[in-house]
Amino acid sequence: MNLKLRVLDFISRHVEGVRISDMEKPLNEKRMNLGYVTKSLLEEGKIHKINDFYYPVYEDNFNEF
Numbered sequence: 001m002n003l004k005l006r007v008l009d010f011i012s013r014h015v016e017g018v019r020i021s022d023m024e025k026p027l028n029e030k031r032m033n034l035g036y037v038t039k040s041l042l043e044e045g046k047i048h049k050i051n052d053f054y055y056p057v058y059e060d061n062f063n064e065f
Contacts, residue, residue, distance in 0.1 A: 003029060007037045008046055008056075017053030 001009075010023055020034045027034070038054055041047045047054050 003027075003033065004037050004040065007034060008041060011041075011047050011054050012056040015056060017050070017055050019052050019054070 006027055007023065010027060011018055014022075020031055020038060023029070023034050024031055038047065038049075042049055042054075046057055048057055049055070
């Protein structure tokens with residue numbers, strides 16, 4: 001699994017929000033690498049950021065009748 005998918009998975013499992021520093025040890029990655037990846041995920045709309053915390057974005061899959 002590449003780093004982007006690992007970061008997305010980590011954030012998705014922490015709905016309470018995580019900081020980049022929270023991801024360093026569990027993912028065994030440097031802060032700079034995590035920063036590049038989270039920026040990319042933000043630009044793609046896959047996560048969102050409030051203050052220093054990253055949160056998963058869930059798509060609504062509702063069908064209109």
